[in-house]
Every structure is written in structure tokens, then in C-alpha cells.
Amino acid sequence: MTILDNITAYKLKEVAAKKEAIPVRLLEKFPLFAKETKSLAEALRISTTGIIAEHKRRSPSKSVINDKVLLHEVVSGYELAGAKGISVLTDSNFFGGSLDDLLVAEKTVSIPILRKEFIIDPYQIYEAKAYGADAILLIAACLSAEELKQFSHLAKNLKLDVLLEVHNSEELQKSLLPNVDMIGVNNRNLKNFKVNIETSRKLSKEIPTDFVKISESGISDVETIKELRTYGFEGFLIGENFMKTENPGETAKQFIEKLR
Numbered sequence: 001m002t003i004l005d006n007i008t009a010y011k012l013k014e015v016a017a018k019k020e021a022i023p024v025r026l027l028e029k030f031p032l033f034a035k036e037t038k039s040l041a042e043a044l045r046i047s048t049t050g051i052i053a054e055h056k057r058r059s060p061s062k063s064v065i066n067d068k069v070l071l072h073e074v075v076s077g078y079e080l081a082g083a084k085g086i087s088v089l090t091d092s093n094f095f096g097g098s099l100d101d102l103l104v105a106e107k108t109v110s111i112p113i114l115r116k117e118f119i120i121d122p123y124q125i126y127e128a129k130a131y132g133a134d135a136i137l138l139i140a141a142c143l144s145a146e147e148l149k150q151f152s153h154l155a156k157n158l159k160l161d162v163l164l165e166v167h168n169s170e171e172l173q174k175s176l177l178p179n180v181d182m183i184g185v186n187n188r189n190l191k192n193f194k195v196n197i198e199t200s201r202k203l204s205k206e207i208p209t210d211f212v213k214i215s216e217s218g219i220s221d222v223e224t225i226k227e228l229r230t231y232g233f234e235g236f237l238i239g240e241n242f243m244k245t246e247n248p249g250e251t252a253k254q255f256i257e258k259l260r
């Protein structure tokens with residue numbers, strides 16, 4: 001069993017319980033369900049820096065990253081720093097996040113927000129919308145080609161942007177779908193947590209230009225970003241490098257200034 005298998009097995013149980021507590025027809029009545037969403041893909045396309053800054057308290061690979069800072073201070077700091085999108089981890093069991101985090105982020109910033117979650121059921125896409133997300137993450141390693149198709153179609157119907165995450169060519173081949181806006185190459189292998197930026201360089205050539213290319217995980221210096229831009233990447237998802245410091249917003253600000 002890999003950690004990803006553990007997480008998805010846990011998610012199946014979690015989602016079954018949630019569906020009982022708040023069925024989709026109730027989610028559809030949440031005030032934020034009617035909110036007009038903002039496109040993360042568009043925001044990245046017109047940006048010269050392209051940073052998506054992530055709020056992440058802990059992770060299975062690093063345990064605690066930062067549980068002292070307040071989410072609203074982190075995300076407002078990220079926005080002020082010039083981030084083009086905010087990623088909020090909503091998984092509680094493995095990452096210490098919650099849907100309340102998403103609500104607080106939505107109240108705090110006006111840039112697009114990505115719900116970072118292990119989505120294994122369409123229910124979670126309705127939930128993302130009800131709690132104020134503008135975009136969702138789909139992970140090719142957790143889903144079949146048919147599920148990727150169905151889930152991205154549903155997200156588009158709900159006016160949510162789709163970031164589809166891949167880690168190898170095989171996953172990429174089933175991910176080039178019409179309702180996908182952004183392809184994210186995860187430099188971290190979710191099966192063993194090893195980080196290798198080469199994954200982005202290698203897969204970049206196989207991603208058609210109609211998708212916004214995003215490089216995710218393990219990015220800690222601006223030189224890497226400048227280099228990855230030459231491979232066509234327009235978005236860069238950064239969590240730990242900001243979160244591990246006392247003032248993530250300030251760290252992001254100094255980082256983004258060096259990119260301008």
C-alpha cells in the first residue's frame with residue numbers, strides 16, 4: 001500500500017459519511033454555490049510571475065510544517081505579495097486542513113482559490129463550489145480515464161477551473177481532455193514522496209499549448225522558475241518553501257519580487 005492508496009481509501013469512507021450529513025441538494029443551497037467564480041487559468045496566462053501560493057499546515061512527508069500562523073494572515077499576505085492564486089489544502093486527516101479554511105480564504109482574498117483535495121467522488125466537486133472554491137484539483141494517479149472525463153465535465157458545468165495533476169507520460173495521456181484548463185506536473189511522486197524537478201522538464205514537451213502548464217512541488221528558488229519558464233510553464237505551485245517560515249506572506253513577497 002502506498003500513501004496515496006491509504007489516502008484514497010480514507011477518502012471513500014469520509015465522503016460516504018459526508019453525503020449522509022449534507023446531501024448535494026443541500027450543498028446547492030449554500031450561498032457561495034451561487035457565487036460567480038474567477039478563472040485561475042486566465043489569471044496565470046496574463047501573469048508574469050505565475051505563483052500559486054499554498055496554505056499547508058502539515059503533510060504526510062514532513063509532518064508539521066507550520067501550525068502557528070493564522071490562515072487569514074497567511075492568505076492575505078500571499079495576495080499582497082502578488083500571488084495569482086491561493087491553494088488551500090482541505091484534507092484534515094493527512095494535511096491538517098478543513099473546508100472552514102476554504103471559507104476563511106474565500107472571505108479574505110479576491111484572487112482565485114484552488115481547493116486542494118484528493119477528489120475521488122463528484123460529491124467533493126459540489127462541495128468545492130459550495131465552500132467558495134474557484135478551481136479544483138484532479139489527480140490522475142487516483143482516477144480512471146472515465147472518471148477524469150466525468151469529473152472535469154461536472155466541474156466545468158459548475159464553472160470551476162480544472163487543474164489536472166500528472167506525474168508521468170501514462171497519466172498525462174489520459175489527461176488531455178477538453179474540460180481541463182491546466183495541467184500540473186507534480187515534481188513530488190505521491191507514491192514515495194521523492195521530489196525531482198526533472199519531471200517537469202521531461203513532461204513539458206508532451207503537454208499541448210492549449211493547456212496552462214503548471215509545475216508543482218519542491219520549488220524553493222527563483223532560478224528554477226526562470227528555467228522552467230523556458231519549458232513553457234506559466235504557473236508554479238509553492239507551499240512548504242513559504243509555509244515553513246514564520247511569516248509566509250513576507251517570504252512570498254521577497255520571493256515574488258525577485259521574479260519581476
Ligand SMILES: O=P(O)(O)OC[C@@H](O)[C@@H](O)c1c[nH]c2ccccc12
Nearest residue numbers: 186216217218219237238239240241
Ligand atoms: O509544498 P510544496 O513542495 O511547495 O508543494 C506544494 C504542492 O505542490 C503540494 O502540496 C501538492 C501537489 N499536489 C498535491 C496533491 C495533494 C496534496 C498536496 C499536493
